[in-house]
Amino acid sequence: MILKALEIEGVDQIFGFPGGAVLPLYNQLYDSPLKHLLVRHEQAAVHAADGYARVTGKPGVVFATSGPGATNLVTGIANAYMDSVPLVLITGQVASPFIGTDAFQEADITGITLPITKHNYLVKNVEELPSILSEAFFIASTGRRGPVLIDIPKDLFDHEAPFNYDQKCHIAGYNPTYSGHAGQINRAVKAIRDARRPVIFGGGGLIRAGADQVLRELAETARIPVILSLMGLGAFPGDNSLFLGMPGMHGSVTANYALTETDLIIAAGVRFDDRVTGKLENFAEKAKIIHIDIDPAEIGKNVIIDIPIVGDVRLVLEDLLCKLKPGNTEKWFKQIESWQEKYPMPAGSKGASSSLLPQFVIRELSRLSEPDTIVATDVGQHQMWTAQHFIIRAPKRFLTSGGLGTMGYGFPAAIGARLAAPEQRVLCITGDGSFQMNIQELATVVNNNLDLTIALINNGSLGMVRQWQEFFYEKRYSHTLLVGSPDFIKVAEAYGARALRASTEVEATQAIEEAFRIKGPVLIDFVVNPEENVYPMVAPNHPINQIITGGDF
């Protein structure tokens, strides 16, 4: 019954790991046409499904067993919830008569995931299963996307019941608003016409809504510069002259200055995270703010909004586009260009060190990748360098853990992307700390001969945390130097993957070229300068125009 529902929903790939409570489900899977990827840790299954969902736009599907199988999903679910990724997770539960008795491998997973799912279900009888399944897919993939979990007691898997599956389900308490309020749209049009220094500030919502095309037309027609949050990268071409980069803590100086000086922010599918706004009182003090979002609760949550528009960002931007004329923003662009000239993205410390700079590695990876390459990152300095230096040209090509900042996300997400987009190159950019959080998935990629490149930015430390200790804790490097890491080449080879090492610029370029020629999993261990810091930086809870530029320009 479950597998039949998945087929109707157009699912072709499942990610999971079996166990006692899902034995009946895996038994049905044995002769099903559905593909299932066996991971080596349930957390990786969720991240892989998440990567798959971000690339395809369809809900990612995960199977896991009760108790520890289910609790191993928690980090991945929280991650998907924060980044609004559609997932449907099916967990086995102990058999109905045992629920509530602390039975072997019982965990209250619906209770545990209550605050980190868009919705969840504990199935009580098999008759309600078809409607729950269709609701789950509907809820996960509409409105503001998110993970939905269905917990199914073991005895229900084999129960038979009439299978009436209705994909167009109606849920009384769930009616997302899609089209924007006409009056608000007119107010927004007027505000845009009156603005002299407008910016568009876009986020992940643009990608989920498929709003990249209309965004581009709007920016080019009205001559408005574009700033994208980390989650939004790719929604506007990274090499377009109207693009100012990412704002916030490690954003470009230009983006931060522009957000400070602007008189109108057109915010689309962003949620004004603290990493972006810095000190709230000083954020965009001179600006009116138009905020377009599908989730009404995001509007006015962190910053005060002048023109709220609840709706699908693509539809709302389309409405705006047909009412806009070219704006008079030439003076504003002059100002922006002067910032861009004065503050290019720093390429790393010059001089002292002869060793390889991580920024160089990212730029080379970007230069040598095809434009449609999908990049998945882990969390830390390498993530920020990727956001700064890797040119993302289109949506669904940059996968990163934005809201939760989950180390261990990148590698499994790349696996999901690999299965989602068989024609595109997939690159995982990771750190020596993050990679070790899901390093066991080397077995998964080797077993399935998945063609992807792992670029390990090896700085021998938990670099991002080390950087904060350097800046804010008098260089007291408490537990951030990763002494005793394994030889990653040997580890990769032991699993059966190819592996290369690079410690100089020449070696780096050669290694990337070689890795990109190899079919199958390859790891490149880039041994980089361990002291490199991410600049520019805005200290936490500071105004975003107070920037530590550090480094050399």
Place this chain on the structure above:
Amino acid sequence: MKHVLAILVENKAGALTRISGLFSRRGFNIENIAVGETVTPGVARMTITVEGSDPVIEQVMKQLHKLINVLKVSNLSKEPSVMRELMLIKVRSETGSRSDIQQIVETFRGKVVDVSPDSMIIEVTGTEDKLEAIKMMLEHFGIKEIVRTGKVALLRGAKTTREA
């Protein structure tokens, strides 16, 4: 300021946990809460009194609305409404004080619902102010126990807060 929210919710497993969980997770303080059936089968009504500024309450209401089982959220403090709470008080009483207590109870239109040799139970219904007032009046006799239902409220006039 105190706000009284009426929440219509599908009476499904976990629905109430979702609502109370949301309050604690987002740091909103519930002052009191009352739950019961409505005229529509399968729909329960929660009345929650919550303290907060207008923007905070707006955020509370939006977050509540996001819960799939929640059908409707309205702020009854923003409109003319009738608000009531029921309180039972067990108060120490002896032959000497019984008639004094009786008099206070009558003034507040309460009822004595149980009498024993050394205590009485009093039932009062009313606004928060009224319940606080009678409580204060009875304090010096010695209050042994109090139980309150939490506030319930309905809009005045023909208007309702039924599910759409």
